[in-house]
Amino acid sequence: MAEILVGACSWTDRALVASGWYPSGWRDAEGRLRHYAGRFPVVEVDSSYYALPSERNSLLWSERTPDGFVFDVKAFSLLTGHPTREGALPVDLRGRIGRGVPDAGVLDEVWARFASALEPLRRTDRLGTVLFQFPPWFAPEARSAAFLRECAARTAGWPLAVEFRHPGWWQEGLYGRTADLLTGLGMSAVAVDMVQTLRTSVPPVTPVTSSELAVVRFHGRNEAWGTGSKEDRFRHEYTGAELAEWAPRVARMAEDAKRVHVLFNNCCADAAVRAAEAMRQLLVREGLSVR
Secondary structure (H helix, E strand, O other), rough: OOOEEEEOOOOOOOOOOHHHOHHHHHHHHHHHHHHHHHHOOOEEEEEHHHOOOOOOHHHHHHHHOOOOOOOEEEHHHHHHOOOOOOOHHHHHHHOOOOOEEOOOOHHHHHHHHHHHHHHHHHOOOEEEEEEEEOOOOOOOOOOHHHHHHHHHHHOOOEEEEEEOOOOOHOOOOOOOHHHHHHHHOOEEEEEEOOOOOOOOOOOOOOOOOOOEEEEEOOOOOOOOOOOOOHHHHHHHOHHHHHHHHHHHHHHHHHHOEEEEEEEEEEOOOOOHHHHHHHHHHHHHOOOOOOO
């Protein structure tokens, strides 16, 4: 049976830092990571979506965490077709994005720098997966499939996970085709928990498309998803009953993959780390192999 790693989608979120979860004396950059890594075996790097990560930071993250700890790194926004601010690019690459579309040379350079930044994590076995989170307009069509194939070609040898924000990928009739596409590309499908009352709601399906890794991300169930501030979108306190809905789903995923990452993205105050702790206890009581 798979090893299940439970954690949160950030350890640096300002609301988490302000919540008091980090004890006094552990609130600098090194202290926060060491404290977090002493309690959870996996974390998602969210900052890499907003700006290219650096090789120096990856090296520091590796040095400050114990063997067996892993980072799931979110792909930079430009690499997943999201709008990217000019200021998010390295200074020498700015001024070369017209109407949000980079020229080929810029895109190649961004890919190269992103890969270089992750190398210390790969070298020290700290890279859990690279998360490609695609926008709601990334619809299930031929050009999207071609884009996925390009991503796979550029990242040969990397562990990859894909989260779709367009619900059509997992609707009845396309589910099998989507799963086959990701399986063929060696990409792990990301299952999501989110509010189910919106037109853009992604269903809580649990496809396992890689025998190496399956991933679940819990976004909370706030009706304000897709609107308002970050706090509006992600403010949610998971109940025991809501978490219990996922125990049999995670168990089934653990039957088909060597490892399962369960990550909480309801990053308001300490809600995510508390939900992660509660989920870990729940899965342990179910007799699963949990870290």
